[in-house]
Amino acid sequence: MRAAVFDSGVGGLTVVKSLIEHKLFEEIIYFGDTARVPYGIKDKNTIIRYSLEALEFFKNFDPDILITACNSVSAHALEELRSNASFPVVGVIEPGVIAAKRRLKPTDQILIIGTNATISSGRYEKLLRFHGFDNLVSKPTPLFVPLVEEEILDGQIVEATMKHYFGSMKPDGVILGCTHFPLLQNALKNYFGPQTILIHSGEAICDYLEKELGIGSTNQEPDLKLFASENPEKLKRIANNWLRYPC
Amino acid sequence: MRAAVFDSGVGGLTVVKSLIEHKLFEEIIYFGDTARVPYGIKDKNTIIRYSLEALEFFKNFDPDILITACNSVSAHALEELRSNASFPVVGVIEPGVIAAKRRLKPTDQILIIGTNATISSGRYEKLLRFHGFDNLVSKPTPLFVPLVEEEILDGQIVEATMKHYFGSMKPDGVILGCTHFPLLQNALKNYFGPQTILIHSGEAICDYLEKELGIGSTNQEPDLKLFASENPEKLKRIANNWLRYPC
Numbered sequence: 001m002r003a004a005v006f007d008s009g010v011g012g013l014t015v016v017k018s019l020i021e022h023k024l025f026e027e028i029i030y031f032g033d034t035a036r037v038p039y040g041i042k043d044k045n046t047i048i049r050y051s052l053e054a055l056e057f058f059k060n061f062d063p064d065i066l067i068t069a070c071n072s073v074s075a076h077a078l079e080e081l082r083s084n085a086s087f088p089v090v091g092v093i094e095p096g097v098i099a100a101k102r103r104l105k106p107t108d109q110i111l112i113i114g115t116n117a118t119i120s121s122g123r124y125e126k127l128l129r130f131h132g133f134d135n136l137v138s139k140p141t142p143l144f145v146p147l148v149e150e151e152i153l154d155g156q157i158v159e160a161t162m163k164h165y166f167g168s169m170k171p172d173g174v175i176l177g178c179t180h181f182p183l184l185q186n187a188l189k190n191y192f193g194p195q196t197i198l199i200h201s202g203e204a205i206c207d208y209l210e211k212e213l214g215i216g217s218t219n220q221e222p223d224l225k226l227f228a229s230e231n232p233e234k235l236k237r238i239a240n241n242w243l244r245y246p247c
Numbered sequence: 248m249r250a251a252v253f254d255s256g257v258g259g260l261t262v263v264k265s266l267i268e269h270k271l272f273e274e275i276i277y278f279g280d281t282a283r284v285p286y287g288i289k290d291k292n293t294i295i296r297y298s299l300e301a302l303e304f305f306k307n308f309d310p311d312i313l314i315t316a317c318n319s320v321s322a323h324a325l326e327e328l329r330s331n332a333s334f335p336v337v338g339v340i341e342p343g344v345i346a347a348k349r350r351l352k353p354t355d356q357i358l359i360i361g362t363n364a365t366i367s368s369g370r371y372e373k374l375l376r377f378h379g380f381d382n383l384v385s386k387p388t389p390l391f392v393p394l395v396e397e398e399i400l401d402g403q404i405v406e407a408t409m410k411h412y413f414g415s416m417k418p419d420g421v422i423l424g425c426t427h428f429p430l431l432q433n434a435l436k437n438y439f440g441p442q443t444i445l446i447h448s449g450e451a452i453c454d455y456l457e458k459e460l461g462i463g464s465t466n467q468e469p470d471l472k473l474f475a476s477e478n479p480e481k482l483k484r485i486a487n488n489w490l491r492y493p494c
Contacts, residue, residue, distance in 0.1 A: 035293045036283050041396070046282045046477045143404070146393045149288070157390070157411055160403040230293045 001215070002027040004063035006054050009037030010238050011148075011179030012069030015092070017243055018202030019067075020222055024215050027223045029061045035230035038145060039072040040115020040178065047117060051077035055084055057227070063087055067205060071114050071177045075121035088213075092201040095208035096175050097127045099199050102207075104173045109135040111169065114177030116140045124175055141165050141178075148180040154187050162191045173197040221245075248462070249274040251310035253301050256284030257485050258395075258426030259316030262339070264490055265449030266314075267469060271462050274470045276308045282477035285392060286319040287362020287425065294364065298324035302331055304474070310334055314452060318361050318424045322368035335460075339448040342455035343422050344374045346446050349454075351420045356382040358416065361424030363387045371422055388412050388425075395427040401434050409438045420444045468492075 003025040005012055009032050016030055031054055033039075039047050051073050058066060066081065066089045068074045073081075074091030081089045100110060110133055112124045119140040128136055143161050152158060174196060176182055182200045189198065209215045224247040228235040239247050250272040252259055256279045263277055278301055280286075286294050298320050305313060313328065313336045315321045320328075321338030328336045347357060357380055359371045366387040375383055390408050399405060421443060423429055429447045436445065456462045471494040475482040486494050 035289065037288070041284070042282065043477045143390075143393055143397060143399075146390055150390060152390075152411070155411075156407040157404065160407045164399070164402075164404055230290045 001025050001064040001218075002029065002061065004058040004061060004066045005030045005069050006051070006058070006066060006073065007032050007069040007179060008039035008050075008072065009034050010235055011145075013239055013242050014179050014182045014200075015067065015069035015202040015205060016224070016239075018200075018206045020224070020243065020245060022206040022210070023217045023219060023222065024206065024209055025222050026218055026220065027225070029058065029063060029225050029227070031057055031227045032229070032235055034228040034235060038115070039070060040117045040142060040145060042072075042117060044076045044117070044121075047072055047076045048080050051081055052084060055081055065090060068092065069179050069201070071179065071201065072117040075118045075123045090205065090208070090213075092205055093123050093127060093177075095204040095212075096177070096199055096201055097124065097131055098212065099204035099207055100128065100133070100173060100175060101131050103197050103199070104133070106132040107135060108133070108172035109137065110173045110175060111166075111171035112136065112138045112175045112177055113141045113144070113165075113181065114175075115145065116142055118177050124177060137169070137171065139165055144184055145178065145180050148183045153183055154190075158184070158187050159191070162187065166191065171196055173199060175199045176201065248272050248311040248465075249276065249308065251305040251308060251313045252277045252316050253298070253305070253313060253320065254279050254316040254426060255286035255319065256281050257482055258392075260486055260489050261426050261429045261447075262314065262316035262449040262452060263471070263486075265447075265453045267471070267490065267492060269453040269457070270464045270466060270469065271453065271456055272469050273465055273467065274472070276305065276310060276472050276474070278304055278474045279476070279482055281475040281482060285362070286317060287364045287389060287392060289319075289364060291323045291364070291368075294319055294323045295327050298328055299331060302328055312337060315339065316426050316448070318426065318448065319364040322365045322370045337452065337455070337460075339452055340370050340374060340424075342451040342459075343424065343446055343448055344371065344378055345459065346451035346454055347375065347380070347420060347422060348378050350444050350446070351380070353379040354382060355380070355419035356384065357420045357422060358413075358418035359383065359385045359422045359424055360388045360391070360412075360428065361422075362392065363389055365424050371424055384416070384418065386412055391431055392425065392427050395430045400430055401437075405431070405434050406438070409434065413438065418443055420446060422446045423448065
């Protein structure tokens with residue numbers, strides 16, 4: 001099977017990492033819209049327009065499934081992608097919520113963090129409520145994106161930023177509602193303490209593909225092809241560093 | 248006279264503010280490429296492509312001059328804009344350097360801060376050296392952009408970020424090489440102390456227009472028209488808050 005993975009930039013490689021580890025596909029076609037990144041500060045209509053353009057690109061490869069690694073895309077453009085694609089389109093929000101359901105109790109307090117676009121959509125919140133959770137706190141944490149891009153993953157700035165966003169909160173679970181946030185996992189664990197469960201989109205989507213869609217392991221390393229709307233060399237360089245995988 | 252002002256987003260309004268105060272034009276046409284902001288993390292070729300698209304838009308208004316408020320555009324796309332426009336195109340880099348020459352001594356240490364795209368271009372540095380300055384430190388400070396966009400203009404995160412970028416530096420002058428940075432002026436003054444001179448693009452460009460190009464005051468409030476590639480309402484709202492001016 002051939003999976004197309006769409007992201008606004010390089011962050012979706014955290015999802016690709018999980019897909020590679022779980023060996024769910026023979027081939028992964030990744031497209032990052034690096035010329036227009038980030039999406040998380042943009043409007044619903046702009047995100048839909050960019051997503052439909054990416055869909056046209058993916059159609060050339062005749063994929064079996066399209067995975068939108070980007071939470072802002074998953075939150076705003078999933079329906080439009082689905083009605084324009086002849087293959088299934090899977091976002092990261094439903095998988096994240098199902099992972100929360102597996103790992104947390106209905107009374108647990110869940111903190112949802114993401115970009116402005118993702119949080120303002122209210123999609124995580126709505127779906128979590130539908131699944132019986134009602135102790136929810138949503139918090140846009142847009143500064144985490146440039147921190148990760150600057151490779152500032154711990155230290156004083158990260159601590160001050162977490163204090164600014166979270167104060168003395170002690171949630172039972174945190175939904176990492178942005179592809180960049182898994183890279184802050186250690187800092188978040190240090191901040192909240194070991195009892196707080198972090199839900200990571202990459203792991204959640206693999207779980208979803210396996211358990212909900214019944215996609216099994218191919219038992220082989222997938223072939224990874226990377227595309228970007230600007231500077232594909234940079235995307236490949238970052239992928240080499242992060243994934244340590246041929247592409 | 249009619250001035251066109253081009254910026255990657257809303258930051259260029261800091262330049263518009265100065266243009267309004269100096270009353271140099273009867274009409275100001277502002278375009279912010281909010282659907283593709285920020286430019287400072289993007290490639291030279293992408294910045295050139297986007298700038299030439301903006302130029303086509305401005306041609307509809309038959310402006311007398313085009314001012315590129317965005318430092319990343321001024322650093323990378325000025326020549327291409329000039330060779331495709333039938334009116335003068337003025338960037339913010341040369342005016343910033345001329346302002347530095349007026350206010351600082353050749354032996355003074357100058358710190359140049361900006362986005363990755365602006366700093367990596369080396370344009371400020373090259374032009375400052377040409378004008379006899381050689382005690383120069385260039386520093387990309389990309390985190391300042393989202394801090395301003397999040398309206399975090401002082402406090403622990405800002406202090407930790409300045410400490411991260413500047414340590415114990417005490418420059419004689421700082422070139423604020425990004426339209427967002429004037430909003431951090433107070434925090435920068437607190438950090439460096441009162442003896443450090445801050446060079447602000449908006450003020451520098453007005454000085455340049457008046458003293459180098461001989462443009463005089465119209466003695467009237469300019470007519471301001473705002474355009475954006477997404478969410479023009481948001482641009483107008485921000486302009487209303489910042490400029491307190493009809494648009």
